[in-house]
């Protein structure tokens with residue numbers, strides 16, 4: 001049996017800098033991964049099968065709709081394996097759950113079957129390539145251009161989802177201005193919490209306005225994270241993250257928000273954890 005973690009993907013920044021003729025949007029995004037995530041386990045079997053377990057399994061498809069099975073077929077169209085996906089992350093939530101699951105499946109099955117990882121897996125989803133080697137990176141293009149970033153600190157954080165899924169295509173479609181400025185070509189030193197958060201103050205998630213127009217609860221989530229040093233939406237939402245100077249502050253905020261909003265998904269975690 002081989003197991004691979006499928007960590008939550010967080011867009012610390014997400015600048016939409018243009019649109020390709022095929023409709024896909026060009027991004028400039030600082031991406032990190034959380035200690036928190038789903039888990040993918042694979043073992044040898046005659047035929048390909050998927051079981052979905054875990055606290056967040058409800059509503060997750062276990063058929064061909066699931067990116068995990070599509071990733072397996074992408075790697076080898078005929079080989080079998082028994083795959084168990086343990087869901088801890090909310091789906092369609094802006095934190096790359098499905099993409100990270102697909103990337104973890106590619107890593108696990110490439111080890112199980114002894115085949116190399118695919119060079120290009122963009123066709124599985126724009127976020128899958130960035131999840132293949134989950135570490136801090138600056139992502140450009142529609143998600144395919146990833147430049148690994150070293151030296152970023154670990155970040156105590158709270159993730160909050162108000163219990164809604166916002167379809168990514170709808171959010172991009174509702175974005176009025178498509179040409180926002182990118183981040184500076186050369187990033188400043190981002191080696192500690194102060195430097196990183198000061199830099200984040202100068203950046204944005206350009207999808208916040210169109211996502212909030214469809215799901216006004218996002219505004220309520222950002223208000224609940226008001227005591228965070230940085231409070232921002234990830235991806236196309238609706239999950240937002242708050243960054244805190246230490247783990248105790250993050251835990252206290254998660255407890256407070258969870259008690260005030262028992263129907264929300266609230267988790268304290270570490271972003272960009274030490275390996």
Ligand code: C5P
Nearest residue numbers: 023024025026125126127142168169172
């Ligand atoms: O590639 P993926 O299936 O994750 O993307 C879902 C949808 O989100 C796309 O069909 C497209 O409408 C939109 N999208 C976009 N620009 C991106 C990523 C996604 O317009 N960079």
